[in-house]
Amino acid sequence: xxxxxxxxxxxxxxxxxxxxxxxxxxxxxxxxxxxxxxxxxxxxxxxxxxxxxxxxxxxxxxxxxxxxxxxxxxxxxxxxxxxxxxxxxxxxxxxxxxxxxxxxxxxxxxxxxxxxxxxxxxxx
Numbered sequence: 124x125x126x127x128x129x130x131x132x133x134x135x136x137x138x139x140x141x142x143x144x145x146x147x148x149x150x151x152x153x154x155x156x157x158x159x160x161x162x163x164x165x166x167x168x169x170x171x172x173x174x175x176x177x178x179x180x181x182x183x184x185x186x187x188x189x190x191x192x193x194x195x196x197x198x199x200x201x202x203x204x205x206x207x208x209x210x211x212x213x214x215x216x217x218x219x220x221x222x223x224x225x226x227x228x229x230x231x232x233x234x235x236x237x238x239x240x241x242x243x244x245x246x247x
Contacts, residue, residue, distance in 0.1 A: 130175040131168045140166065208241035220244065 130139045131147060138149040140163065147168075151161040178185050204210055209221035213231040217239040223229045229241040 129177070134163070140168075208243075213239040213241045 129142065131142055132140045134140055134149045138151065140147050140149055142148070143160075146162050146164070147166050148160040148162045150158055152158055176185060177183075204224060207225040207227070208223045208229050209216075210224060211221060216231045217233060218231060220228055220230045221241075223241070223243070227246075228244045230244055231239045232242050233239050
């Protein structure tokens with residue numbers, strides 16, 4: 124009998140609880156010694172229990188590591204408009220000249236770490 128690969132908890136008799144499209148179930152044995160799925164109608168997993176996943180490469184039940192997601196916030200567009208240098212990232216225009224928000228000319232030059240920054244061109 125095919126068993127699910129995620130264990131959602133344990134039943135009163137110690138059996139593991141699995142889930143399929145019909146709901147949560149345990150594997151039980153009838154009087155003839157045959158295995159069958161016994162569905163648990165009102166059972167829900169508790170919030171404090173982490174489901175166990177079957178790691179087929181190790182043949183071992185393990186808790187799955189939670190993925191850490193980082194919320195990426197969009198940069199404020201007005202940030203680059205309020206500065207005197209050009210409203211473009213210097214790394215995108217490395218070695219080129221652009222007109223800044225203050226009306227002066229700027230060149231994008233690399234520093235010793237290889238990161239470009241806007242430097243004001245001195246007028247003669």
